Amino acid sequence: MNITEQRIKRLISHFHLSDMDLDDSVVLRFMPGELILQEGRDMEYFLLVVSGKAKVCSASADGKDFLLCYYISEGIIGDVELMTGSHIANATIRAVTEFICIGLPYRKYEEKLKQNLLFVNDIGRELASKLLRSSKKSVITALHSCEERLCAYILFTEQEGFFLETLADTAKSIGASYRQTFRIINTLCRDGVIRKEDRVYRIVDRGELLSRTPDFYLE
Structure with missing residues (x-):
C-alpha cells in the first residue's frame, strides 16, 4: 500500500499540526503481527494513524492479555501518555493488518504538542470518545x-x-x-x-x- 504526500498533509491538517515544524517526523509501516508499542516500555514516538488495524491489549497480574479495542483507520496513539505526562506505554499494541502511522519523536514534540491548543482540543475529543466506547464495550461484552x-x-x-x-x-x-x-x-x-x-x-x-x-x- 502506498502512502501519498497529499494524504500525509491531509492528516496533519486534520490534527491542526500544519503550522508546526515536523521535519523530524517519520512514516512508520508495521506488518501484521509486528509490535507497535509494548506496555511498560518507553515510548519512542507519538503516532498519528494513517490506516490499518491494530489490537490494543493490557496485561493482567498473571501475565494474561486482555483485548481492549482496535484502532481502525485514522486515530491517535499516545494521547493518554501525553496528557498524563508519562513516557511509558500504558498498553501493548500489535498490528493486525499492515499498519501505517506518522511518528513524531515523543520527547522532542511533547511540549510543542501540549502548547498547541487546537491539537489539545482534538486530544480531548479523542479521549472522550475512547472513554465512551470503552465503557459501552465493557457493559456489552459482559452481556x-x-x-x-x-x-x-x-x-x-x-x-x-x-x-x-x-x-x-x-x-x-x-x-x-x-x-x-x-x-x-x-x-x-x-x-x-x-x-x-x-x-x-x-x-x-x-x-x-x-x-x-x-x-x-x-x-
Missing part, C-alpha cells in the same frame, strides 16, 4: 457470549478472508479459556461458517458470521 465475541474477533482480524490468529492468542484476547475457544471454533466449522485449511481458517459464510456478531462490535 454477550464467548461465541459472539469470537465471531467479532474473527471479523476484525481477518486478512483477505482468512483468520490467522492462534487459538491460544485468540482465547486470551476475547477473555475465554482455550477449551472454550477450541469448542466454538469447531462449532463454527461444523456449521459451515469457517473452514480449517492447514493451520488457518477460511471464512466461508460471512453473512452467518455477521449474524452471530453483536452490532456494537462492528461500529
Whole structure:
C-alpha cells in the first residue's frame, strides 16, 4: 500500500499540526503481527494513524492479555501518555493488518504538542470518545457470549478472508479459556461458517458470521 504526500498533509491538517515544524517526523509501516508499542516500555514516538488495524491489549497480574479495542483507520496513539505526562506505554499494541502511522519523536514534540491548543482540543475529543466506547464495550461484552465475541474477533482480524490468529492468542484476547475457544471454533466449522485449511481458517459464510456478531462490535 502506498502512502501519498497529499494524504500525509491531509492528516496533519486534520490534527491542526500544519503550522508546526515536523521535519523530524517519520512514516512508520508495521506488518501484521509486528509490535507497535509494548506496555511498560518507553515510548519512542507519538503516532498519528494513517490506516490499518491494530489490537490494543493490557496485561493482567498473571501475565494474561486482555483485548481492549482496535484502532481502525485514522486515530491517535499516545494521547493518554501525553496528557498524563508519562513516557511509558500504558498498553501493548500489535498490528493486525499492515499498519501505517506518522511518528513524531515523543520527547522532542511533547511540549510543542501540549502548547498547541487546537491539537489539545482534538486530544480531548479523542479521549472522550475512547472513554465512551470503552465503557459501552465493557457493559456489552459482559452481556454477550464467548461465541459472539469470537465471531467479532474473527471479523476484525481477518486478512483477505482468512483468520490467522492462534487459538491460544485468540482465547486470551476475547477473555475465554482455550477449551472454550477450541469448542466454538469447531462449532463454527461444523456449521459451515469457517473452514480449517492447514493451520488457518477460511471464512466461508460471512453473512452467518455477521449474524452471530453483536452490532456494537462492528461500529
